[in-house]
Amino acid sequence: MRISIKVQTKIFDAASEANTLRSGIALTGALVEFTGFVRDVSEGSQVSAMYLEHYPGMTEKSLHNIAEQAISRWQVFGVSVIHRVGRLGPAEPIVYVAVIGEHRREAFEACEFIMDFLKKDAPFWKKEWNEKDEAQWVAAKESDESAVARW
Amino acid sequence: MMIDILYFASVKERMGIAGESVDIEQSITGEGLIDILSDKGEPWLSVLSDSRLLVAINQEMASLEDGIVEGDEVAFFPPVTGG
Numbered sequence: 338m339r340i341s342i343k344v345q346t347k348i349f350d351a352a353s354e355a356n357t358l359r360s361g362i363a364l365t366g367a368l369v370e371f372t373g374f375v376r377d378v379s380e381g382s383q384v385s386a387m388y389l390e391h392y393p394g395m396t397e398k399s400l401h402n403i404a405e406q407a408i409s410r411w412q413v414f415g416v417s418v419i420h421r422v423g424r425l426g427p428a429e430p431i432v433y434v435a436v437i438g439e440h441r442r443e444a445f446e447a448c449e450f451i452m453d454f455l456k457k458d459a460p461f462w463k464k465e466w467n468e469k470d471e472a473q474w475v476a477a478k479e480s481d482e483s484a485v486a487r488w
Numbered sequence: 489m490m491i492d493i494l495y496f497a498s499v500k501e502r503m504g505i506a507g508e509s510v511d512i513e514q515s516i517t518g519e520g521l522i523d524i525l526s527d528k529g530e531p532w533l534s535v536l537s538d539s540r541l542l543v544a545i546n547q548e549m550a551s552l553e554d555g556i557v558e559g560d561e562v563a564f565f566p567p568v569t570g571g
Contacts, residue, residue, distance in 0.1 A: 373571055389570070390496060390497050391570070392494070392496055392544070392547070394547050395544055395548070398547055398548070399547075399549075420570060431571075432570070432571050452571060455570060455571050456568075456570060456571040458549060459568060459570050459571075460496065460544070460565065460568050460570075461568055461569065461570025461571070462496060462498070462566065462568060462569050462570075463569045463570070464497075474497060474498045474569075475569045476567075477566070477567030481571075482567070
């Protein structure tokens with residue numbers, strides 16, 4: 338069982354993360370990855386930049402806890418989560434979740450579970466700037482809060 | 489006894505501070521802590537009365553009914569928007 342949690346400002350390389358996660362683990366029949374990107378349009382207006390604030394310490398704990406829950410619930414061997422913080426530009430990758438396991442179904446479900454709980458529980462907050470350089474905190478979506486109900 | 493309080497995101501901006509320490513006489517709930525802070529007037533009063541306000545105690549999501557004891561780290565923040 339392998340859990341890697343990274344909260345970082347720098348851009349990440351999904352391919353090398355996946356390789357690291359898989360290295361030395363036999364029986365990896367499935368790798369499921371999700372990468373989320375900064376949208377260039379939000380609520381109808383152009384996004385020129387984004388800033389991500391987080392709660393250092395609690396963020397890592399929260400992500401680790403979510404990954405552990407996924408591993409205890411599904412037959413998966415490893416989870417890697419990367420979340421960026423600080424200033425990000427449009428179309429830049431912001432979040433990465435990878436799950437390895439023996440079979441695809443378990444890995445798919447574990448990956449969705451992790452993303453659903455990350456969006457509901459991990460202490461990150463987005464602020465967006467539009468093309469007029471007006472800043473606004475992004476409002477939480479009701480749908481993100483209710484998404485975890487299916488688990 | 490001293491309680492360390494942290495504020496994040498829009499709550500931090502509206503407060504104008506990233507955190508503070510408060511001296512309380514005995515163990516209280518999150519709700520009780522909000523009452524004590526709100527007695528200081530604005531901006532505490534309006535920021536902490538937001539119905540969507542979330543609280544974490546010692547870096548774990550908590551409820552406003554949960555107890556707070558000496559040395560706890562308490563954080564107030566708006567709903568999270570990561571991912």
